[in-house]
Amino acid sequence: MGELLDGIRLYGRLVAARVRAQLQYRTSFALDLAGNFFISFLDFAAILVIFSNVPQLGGWSVAEVALLYGMSNLAFALTDFAVGELDQFPQQIRDGTFDQVLIRPRGTLFQVVTGNFQLRRLGKALQALLILGYALTALPIEWTVDRLLVFALAVPAGTVIFCSVWVVAICIVFWAVDGREAANAFTYGGQFFTQFPINIYDRWLRRFLAYAVPLAFVAYFPALYVLHKSDPLGLPAWLGLLSPLVALAAAVAAGAVWGGAVRHYRSAGG
Amino acid sequence: MTVAVPIIEFEDVHKDFVVHRKAGRLRRERTVVRAVDGLSFAVERGAIVGYIGPNGAGKSTTVKLLTGILVPSAGRVSVAGLIPAKQRITLARRIGAMFGQRVQLWWDLPLIDSFDLLRHIYRIPEERYRQNLTEFRELLELDPFLRTPVRQLSLGQRIRGEVVAAMLHDPEVVFLDEPTIGLDVVAKQRVREFLTAANRERGVTVMLTTHDLADIERLCSRILILDRGRLVYDGGLEALKARYGGERTLVVDLEESGPALRVTDARVTRVDGPRQWIAFDRERTNAARLAAEVASQAALRDLTVEEPDIEDVVRRIYAERQVGRT
Amino acid sequence: MIAALRADLEIARRGYARYAAYPVATLAGLFTNTLFGFMRGFVLLALFEQRSEIGGYDAAATLTYTWLTQALIATVFIWGWLDLAIRIRSGDIVTDLVRPIHPLRAALANDLGRSAYHAVFRGVPVLLVGALMFDLIAPAGPLEWFAFFVSAALAVVVSFAFRFLYNIPAFWLLDFRGIAVLAMILSSLFSGFVIPIAFFPDWLAAIAHATPFPAMVQIPIDIFVGAVRGPQIAVALAVQAAWAAGLLLLCRVCFALGVRRLVVQGG
Numbered sequence: 001m002g003e004l005l006d007g008i009r010l011y012g013r014l015v016a017a018r019v020r021a022q023l024q025y026r027t028s029f030a031l032d033l034a035g036n037f038f039i040s041f042l043d044f045a046a047i048l049v050i051f052s053n054v055p056q057l058g059g060w061s062v063a064e065v066a067l068l069y070g071m072s073n074l075a076f077a078l079t080d081f082a083v084g085e086l087d088q089f090p091q092q093i094r095d096g097t098f099d100q101v102l103i104r105p106r107g108t109l110f111q112v113v114t115g116n117f118q119l120r121r122l123g124k125a126l127q128a129l130l131i132l133g134y135a136l137t138a139l140p141i142e143w144t145v146d147r148l149l150v151f152a153l154a155v156p157a158g159t160v161i162f163c164s165v166w167v168v169a170i171c172i173v174f175w176a177v178d179g180r181e182a183a184n185a186f187t188y189g190g191q192f193f194t195q196f197p198i199n200i201y202d203r204w205l206r207r208f209l210a211y212a213v214p215l216a217f218v219a220y221f222p223a224l225y226v227l228h229k230s231d232p233l234g235l236p237a238w239l240g241l242l243s244p245l246v247a248l249a250a251a252v253a254a255g256a257v258w259g260g261a262v263r264h265y266r267s268a269g270g
Numbered sequence: 271m272t273v274a275v276p277i278i279e280f281e282d283v284h285k286d287f288v289v290h291r292k293a294g295r296l297r298r299e300r301t302v303v304r305a306v307d308g309l310s311f312a313v314e315r316g317a318i319v320g321y322i323g324p325n326g327a328g329k330s331t332t333v334k335l336l337t338g339i340l341v342p343s344a345g346r347v348s349v350a351g352l353i354p355a356k357q358r359i360t361l362a363r364r365i366g367a368m369f370g371q372r373v374q375l376w377w378d379l380p381l382i383d384s385f386d387l388l389r390h391i392y393r394i395p396e397e398r399y400r401q402n403l404t405e406f407r408e409l410l411e412l413d414p415f416l417r418t419p420v421r422q423l424s425l426g427q428r429i430r431g432e433v434v435a436a437m438l439h440d441p442e443v444v445f446l447d448e449p450t451i452g453l454d455v456v457a458k459q460r461v462r463e464f465l466t467a468a469n470r471e472r473g474v475t476v477m478l479t480t481h482d483l484a485d486i487e488r489l490c491s492r493i494l495i496l497d498r499g500r501l502v503y504d505g506g507l508e509a510l511k512a513r514y515g516g517e518r519t520l521v522v523d524l525e526e527s528g529p530a531l532r533v534t535d536a537r538v539t540r541v542d543g544p545r546q547w548i549a550f551d552r553e554r555t556n557a558a559r560l561a562a563e564v565a566s567q568a569a570l571r572d573l574t575v576e577e578p579d580i581e582d583v584v585r586r587i588y589a590e591r592q593v594g595r596t
Numbered sequence: 597m598i599a600a601l602r603a604d605l606e607i608a609r610r611g612y613a614r615y616a617a618y619p620v621a622t623l624a625g626l627f628t629n630t631l632f633g634f635m636r637g638f639v640l641l642a643l644f645e646q647r648s649e650i651g652g653y654d655a656a657a658t659l660t661y662t663w664l665t666q667a668l669i670a671t672v673f674i675w676g677w678l679d680l681a682i683r684i685r686s687g688d689i690v691t692d693l694v695r696p697i698h699p700l701r702a703a704l705a706n707d708l709g710r711s712a713y714h715a716v717f718r719g720v721p722v723l724l725v726g727a728l729m730f731d732l733i734a735p736a737g738p739l740e741w742f743a744f745f746v747s748a749a750l751a752v753v754v755s756f757a758f759r760f761l762y763n764i765p766a767f768w769l770l771d772f773r774g775i776a777v778l779a780m781i782l783s784s785l786f787s788g789f790v791i792p793i794a795f796f797p798d799w800l801a802a803i804a805h806a807t808p809f810p811a812m813v814q815i816p817i818d819i820f821v822g823a824v825r826g827p828q829i830a831v832a833l834a835v836q837a838a839w840a841a842g843l844l845l846l847c848r849v850c851f852a853l854g855v856r857r858l859v860v861q862g863g
Contacts, residue, residue, distance in 0.1 A: 013387060020379070028774075032771075039777060042781045042782070049795055050643060053650050053795055054646045057639075057643070100367075104362055104391055105359045105363045176620045178621040179624040180621075180624065182623075185632070189628065189631055189632060189635065192635055196642075200638055209635075263341075266339065266355065267341040267343075268287070268288065
C-alpha cells in the first residue's frame, strides 16, 4: 500500500514537473491546446457529414452516435494523456534510452509513460466533453441509479481498456522495432472503431476488435445500457455492467504482456 | 588476480545474441553472435577499474549484464551481493550508471529539478540528499547553471550534471561509459578529480570504459582488456606498458614515396605514400639514431615521435593474439 | 539537361531506397492500412442500407473508394511530413542551399522515388486485399486506367507541394508543428480522404472544390470509379496539373523569401 501511495506521489511530481516545463512557453502551449481542441472538431465533422445523408446509422441516431463518440473519445483523450508517450517508445528502444529505464529503481512501464507528458493532449478531452454534453442534452435518458453508475464508470473503464490495448500493441517493438505502425491499428484504430455502433461491422471484424480486443466495452455496451436500447445484435443488456471487470482483466493481461516483453528484451538483448 | 572482498563477480559468463542478417532480397540469415564468451573476473570493493576494448569486444554487453539490463545466457553475475538480472530494482538503488552521450536528465527541466525528481525516484533520505548535493555542487561548481534547463547546458556542464545524477543516491558501484568524451581539458580534469574524491572519501567502486589513456593513467588502479568477449589482460597500467607498450613510434615524412626503409633495431610498421611509421624499443635504440639512419637513405622532410597510447597497446595485444591463433 | 535529369533520377532512387530498407515497417503499415480499410468500409456501407446512391456513389463505388484511399495513404503521403521544417530549424538546410540542385527540385525527386516504393508495396497490396474480400469496381477501360495513373502521379505532386509549403513557416516560427497539424487535418478532410466529397452537403463541397485538396485524393478516385468520365477526365487532369504547377511556384517563391530571411537574420 505504501508502495502504491509512493508511486502515486511520484506520478504527481512527474506530472507537475512537466507542467512547469511546458508552461515556460505559455503562448505556444495555449496555441497547442486550442489547436488540439479545434482539430478534434474537424474529426467530428466527418460524422456530421454522414448524418447529413442518412437519418440514422445502423439503427443509431446522430445523438446516440454522439454519445458513443463522446464516451469513446473522452476515454481515448485520457488514455492519450496517460500513456500517449508510448508513441515515442520505439525511439527509446532504437537509441538505447530504454536501458536507462532498466537501471532505475522503479517499474519500467511507469517510467516509460511518465517520460514526457503532453498537457496539450487534454485539448481533445475538452472537445469530447462538449460532444458528450450535446448527446446527453439531446437524448431523453431516464436516469436511474444503475444507469448513472454504468455511465460514471464507463469512461474510467474505457480509459483502462484503451491504455491496456496501447501497452499490449506497442510491445511489438520489443521484437520488431520497425513494426511500430502495426500498433496504430489497435490504438488509433481502436479509437475509430469505438466511435461507431459495432453492429455496423461485419461479424469477424467484431469478433476480433469488439470481443477478443474488448473494445465493445469502451462505449457500445455501456451506451446501450444507459440508453435502455435493445442491442441490434441481440446481446443481453447486463453486458453494460461488465466494463469495469473487463477493464481490470485487460489491465492484468497488459501488465503480463509488458512484463513478458521486457523479459524477452533483457534476454535477447537490445 | 585474487580479490579480498569482491563487489563485482563474473563467473564464466556467456551472452549470445541472435542476429538476423540480410541475405539476398527477402531471405534473412539467422546467426548467433557470442558477445561475451566465458568471461570471469572479480573486482574488489573500492577499486577504480578501466575497462577497455574495441567496439564490439563486449564492453557494453558486460556493463548491461552488471547493471541487470541484460540476462546472461550462462554463468553467474553478482554485484554488491545481488544477482542483477533477478534483483534489478533492489540493485538499482545501490548502483549508479552513466552511459556516455545519452541523457538521463530531463531535457527541458532545470538541473536542480532533475536532481529533485531523482531524489524521489531513488527515495533518497532528505538529509543525505541535502548533504550530497551541497558537496557535489561545490566539487563540480554547479551553482552557475543549477537553474538552467538541461537543453541549454554546454556539453561539459551537462556531463557534470550527469555524473552528479549517477552519484546522488550514494551508490556502492558506479559504471561510467566514456565519462570524459568530448570534454575540454579543464572539464575532463574536473570530472576526474570528482571521481577520485568519490572513490577515496566514499569508497565508491568505479568501473569505467574509455578511449582516453589519460583517464586510465590518472584514475585506474587496474585495467581489464577485452577482445571478442574474452578477457585478454588483467592487471596494472605499468605492467601493461612494460609488456606491450615499450615501443614508441617515429613518424617520418619523406620527400618522395618509396619502399619501406631499412632500419636497425626497429621496424617499419606502416607506409602511406611518403609517410612511414617506424616502431622502436627505447632500450635498444633512440629517435636520433633512427633519424640519422633514415636521412642517410632518403630525403627527410619532417619527423615526429609518438608515445604509445592505449589504443596502440590494445592493438598490439590483438595482433599478438591473432598470430597466436593461426 | 540530361545530366540534371540523371541527378533527379539518382535522388529519386535514394528516396525509394530509404523506404525499401525497412520491409518490416512496410508490413506493419500494410496491416494497419488494411484493418482501417475494413473498418471504414463497413461504416460507409451502413449508409447504403438506407440509400442506393449518394452523389453518384453507390455501395460498390463507395467500397472501392474506401480501399483506394487506404492504398493512397502512404503513396500520396497525406499524413505529416516535417523533414524540411526540421532541416530548416536545425540549420542543415544551409548545406542543401549550396548544392547545384534547387532544394525544391531535389525534394520533389526524392518524394517521387518514395511514392514509387509506396505505390508498389503499400498501395497495390492493400487494394488487392480489398478486391479479394469485396466486389470492387475497376476502371472502364485502358484509357481510364491510364488516366488514373496519370492522375495518381499528379496527386503525389500536389500533395508534395502542399507538404513542402506548410514546412516553410519553420523559417520564421520556432514552433511550426501547430501549422503542420492544422494543414494535415484540413487536407485529410477536404481531400475527400475521410468521406467522399460527393457525400458533403453542397456548401461544404463547394469549399472543398475551391481548395487544392481534392486533387490529392478525390480526383484520381473519381476517375477510377467512373464518377468522372469521358471529356470530364481531361478537365479533371487539367485541374490537377494547374494545382501542381501553382503550388510548386508558390513553394518556390515562399522558399526564396524564407532563404532571404535566413541570410539576412542568420538562422
